[in-house]
Amino acid sequence: MPSSRSGSIFHVALLAVAACGAPGPGDAVAPGQASGPPPVAVTPVTTAAPVAPRSANQALAVSRAAARPGSAGPIEVAVTVDDLPAHGPVPAGVTRLAIHQEFLKVFRAHAVPQVYGFLNAAKLAEHPEDRAALEAWVAAGHPLGNHTYSHPHLEQIGLDAYLGEIDRNEPLLRALMGKADERTWKVFRYPFLKEGHDLPSRNAIRAHLAGHGYRIAQVTIDFADWAWNEPYTRCMERRDEEAIKVLERAFVNYGRASLQWSDATARQTYGRPIKHVLLLHVGAFDARAMDRLLTAYEKEGVRWVSLDEALSDPVYATDTGFTATWGQSMLEQMTEAHAAPHPPYIPLPTGFLRVLCRPEYSGAVPGASAP
Numbered sequence: 001m002p003s004s005r006s007g008s009i010f011h012v013a014l015l016a017v018a019a020c021g022a023p024g025p026g027d028a029v030a031p032g033q034a035s036g037p038p039p040v041a042v043t044p045v046t047t048a049a050p051v052a053p054r055s056a057n058q059a060l061a062v063s064r065a066a067a068r069p070g071s072a073g074p075i076e077v078a079v080t081v082d083d084l085p086a087h088g089p090v091p092a093g094v095t096r097l098a099i100h101q102e103f104l105k106v107f108r109a110h111a112v113p114q115v116y117g118f119l120n121a122a123k124l125a126e127h128p129e130d131r132a133a134l135e136a137w138v139a140a141g142h143p144l145g146n147h148t149y150s151h152p153h154l155e156q157i158g159l160d161a162y163l164g165e166i167d168r169n170e171p172l173l174r175a176l177m178g179k180a181d182e183r184t185w186k187v188f189r190y191p192f193l194k195e196g197h198d199l200p201s202r203n204a205i206r207a208h209l210a211g212h213g214y215r216i217a218q219v220t221i222d223f224a225d226w227a228w229n230e231p232y233t234r235c236m237e238r239r240d241e242e243a244i245k246v247l248e249r250a251f252v253n254y255g256r257a258s259l260q261w262s263d264a265t266a267r268q269t270y271g272r273p274i275k276h277v278l279l280l281h282v283g284a285f286d287a288r289a290m291d292r293l294l295t296a297y298e299k300e301g302v303r304w305v306s307l308d309e310a311l312s313d314p315v316y317a318t319d320t321g322f323t324a325t326w327g328q329s330m331l332e333q334m335t336e337a338h339a340a341p342h343p344p345y346i347p348l349p350t351g352f353l354r355v356l357c358r359p360e361y362s363g364a365v366p367g368a369s370a371p
């Protein structure tokens with residue numbers, strides 16, 4: 001049975017986190033506020049014309065956007081999902097296929113077009129049954145893209161092996177995408193968003209991708225959605241529905257704040273709104289919270305676009321030239337590489353995510369009762 005902990009200090013603290021509208025990207029805590037040269041001029045300002053809404057939620061998004069002070073129109077966002085067909089731990093009794101089907105159901109309900117699922121073929125070696133999840137994705141009309149064969153760290157395997165990982169993922173992509181033009185699935189998402197630990201490795205990967213006809217699926221909205229899946233599985237094991245609700249609120253609030261951060265940073269960096277790319281992962285908690293997240297984004301004025309449409313924005317034709325052993329979204333790379341001013345980062349609530357539903361923690365909290 002769920003534990004009753006609503007009056008505990010523990011939950012008061014968690015609710016404070018859940019209610020916090022913290023602007024900021026991912027789990028990377030950036031160095032101090034940067035100052036330096038003015039924003040990098042990339043292209044002339046363009047304003048996207050409103051497009052006829054495809055659903056009631058889209059209509060709400062467009063009308064809210066029109067009402068937002070200072071907003072020239074909806075925030076255009078392409079949804080992308082990484083690590084197909086398996087990401088993170090899964091609560092007992094939940095299949096990978098069911099997780100994918102939940103994603104697909106929510107995308108249909110929100111009329112989200114062309115959601116790329118970025119694939120690691122190695123995952124089928126241990127779980128060939130998960131091929132059904134990939135087939136369901138394609139059957140629903142969404143494409144797959146390349147996320148390397150086994151999701152390696154570049155600095156651990158070296159450049160040559162890394163390039164081989166890109167090629168080794170292709171046979172399964174080709175098989176699953178059937179008659180689709182190669183160009184459809186030759187879209188690459190960097191594992192961990194790491195594009196190169198130095199300029200030679202960064203340039204070599206880019207040259208390999210370009211030489212093989214790939215487009216790069218950059219990311220501009222990354223709120224470390226993956227980090228919610230582990231605590232969710234713990235809470236499911238404990239059947240702590242109350243904690244899961246807290247987790248859901250925190251997820252939506254942090255995701256919303258990251259959207260706001262990315263929209264503001266893009267306007268500051270490029271002098272205009274850009275077409276965004278949202279990074280998600282195919283985890284069990286993501287599936288559970290996806291409908292709430294997309295609804296929250298629509299209330300912020302988001303209009304869903306395809307990745308093809310997002311990548312048509314000229315900002316994606318530029319190379320930030322950023323190198324590091326850690327991964328960052330394109331907007332974070334831009335602000336770091338050019339020391340450009342941006343709204344302050346707010347770090348991921350890692351402490352909350354680390355301790356939630358851990359028996360050793362709840363046992364030490366006044367007022368908390370163990371399940």
Ligand SMILES: [Zn+2]
Pocket residue numbers: 082083147151190191192
């Ligand atoms: Zn990944």
